[in-house]
Amino acid sequence: MYAPRALFAPVLLGLGLGLGCTAILAPRDDVETCDNVDDCPTPEDGRYEARCIREDLDFEGVCEAGFRSNISCNEAAYGLPDAGHPFAVAFDEYAKADRYKFTACSTDPMLAGSQGCPGPCKEGLSENAFGVCDDDDPSTPPAVPPTSDLVGQDVRDQFCRSFFCDNRFVCDRTNEGNPLCVVCDPDKPYGQGGCGDIYIEGQPSCVYQTQAELDASCEAPDVSLDKVVFGECMG
Numbered sequence: 001m002y003a004p005r006a007l008f009a010p011v012l013l014g015l016g017l018g019l020g021c022t023a024i025l026a027p028r029d030d031v032e033t034c035d036n037v038d039d040c041p042t043p044e045d046g047r048y049e050a051r052c053i054r055e056d057l058d059f060e061g062v063c064e065a066g067f068r069s070n071i072s073c074n075e076a077a078y079g080l081p082d083a084g085h086p087f088a089v090a091f092d093e094y095a096k097a098d099r100y101k102f103t104a105c106s107t108d109p110m111l112a113g114s115q116g117c118p119g120p121c122k123e124g125l126s127e128n129a130f131g132v133c134d135d136d137d138p139s140t141p142p143a144v145p146p147t148s149d150l151v152g153q154d155v156r157d158q159f160c161r162s163f164f165c166d167n168r169f170v171c172d173r174t175n176e177g178n179p180l181c182v183v184c185d186p187d188k189p190y191g192q193g194g195c196g197d198i199y200i201e202g203q204p205s206c207v208y209q210t211q212a213e214l215d216a217s218c219e220a221p222d223v224s225l226d227k228v229v230f231g232e233c234m235g
Contacts, residue, residue, distance in 0.1 A: 032063035039063070045221035047164050071163060071181040071225070073156045073171035078225070087159045090230045094207055095152030102146065104201040116143040116199020130190075132199065141167075141184070144196035146205075153191055154198040154205035155230070162228040165218035167211045170195065206233030 034040050040050035040063035049068045054061030078085040081092035105117035113122040113133055121133035128134035134143040144150070156171035160181035163169075172193040173179040184195035198205045207230045209217070217229045 033060040034063050035060065046223040047220060067164065067183065069180065069182075071160065073160050073179045073181050075152070075156065075159075085226065086228050086230065087155075087225075090159075090207060091152055091155045094233070095155050097148060097151050099200060100146035100148060100151050100198070101200075108201075111202040114202035116145065116204075117202050118145075130196070141195045141197045142190075143199045143204075144190050146198055146200050150191060150198060154207050158207045158209065158230055159228050161209065161214060162217070162230070163223060163225060165214050165220055165223070167209075167214060168195075205231070207231045 032040060034052035034054075037050055037052045040052055042050055043065040045065075047068060048065040049070070051064045051066050052061040053064050075087055075091040075095075078087045081088045102118065105111050105114070111117055113120055113125070115125055115134055116132050118131065119127050119133055121127060125133040125135055128142050130142060130144050132143050132145045153171065153173075156173075156179065157169070160169035160171050161167050164181065166183075168183045169181050170184045170190075170193065171179050172182045172191075174192045182193050185193050186195045188194040190196040197208060200206075209229065209231050213231075219227060
């Protein structure tokens with residue numbers, strides 16, 4: 001089973017948030033306490049939101065910074081492609097049904113049985129829970145077949161990953177009217193918060209960036225929803 005990289009430990013806002021893509025936090029004694037979130041300072045890093053964590057209502061809570069929970073991955077929320085938002089442009093260009101097919105997997109003998117393609121699988125690969133060939137590396141998301149009900153899911157996922165500079169993020173479409181970026185959960189279905197990478201013609205979708213590429217393009221702490229980046233096919 002895919003085991004995503006360990007979640008960042010909650011960051012106490014009283015420790016200071018000069019966070020980039022990675023952070024080393026110096027301990028301090030002035031931890032911020034709170035009765036509600038309005039008592040907590042706003043994190044300097046735009047990927048985070050303030051939270052007041054109270055385990056017992058009889059005692060004060062502690063301010064923490066957690067990943068923002070309100071980032072919409074609904075492409076329609078970012079305007080028409082003509083307006084130039086990179087998410088809208090990428091979705092218009094790549095969320096087309098004819099991309100999400102197995103065609104070459106079945107017609108090209110070099111691809112038959114490759115990762116993300118139906119079996120019989122090549123050596124070192126085996127059929128995964130999605131019915132396609134995959135490796136057994138627990139650090140990589142499972143390969144997901146390109147199907148008509150997942151058209152555009154790779155574009156939405158990459159939007160989330162780019163904003164948060166983190167390839168654990170996916171677009172959770174459980175609520176179709178308000179899909180949100182979340183850290184994936186391997187126990188949930190793909191498309192509803194579950195983990196996975198869509199494979200097209202034996203390769204991860206070209207709209208994805210690797211974690212190294214996400215790190216290189218990360219502008220944290222000054223992240224912006226208008227500066228999301230997509231994979232090399234968007235170059």
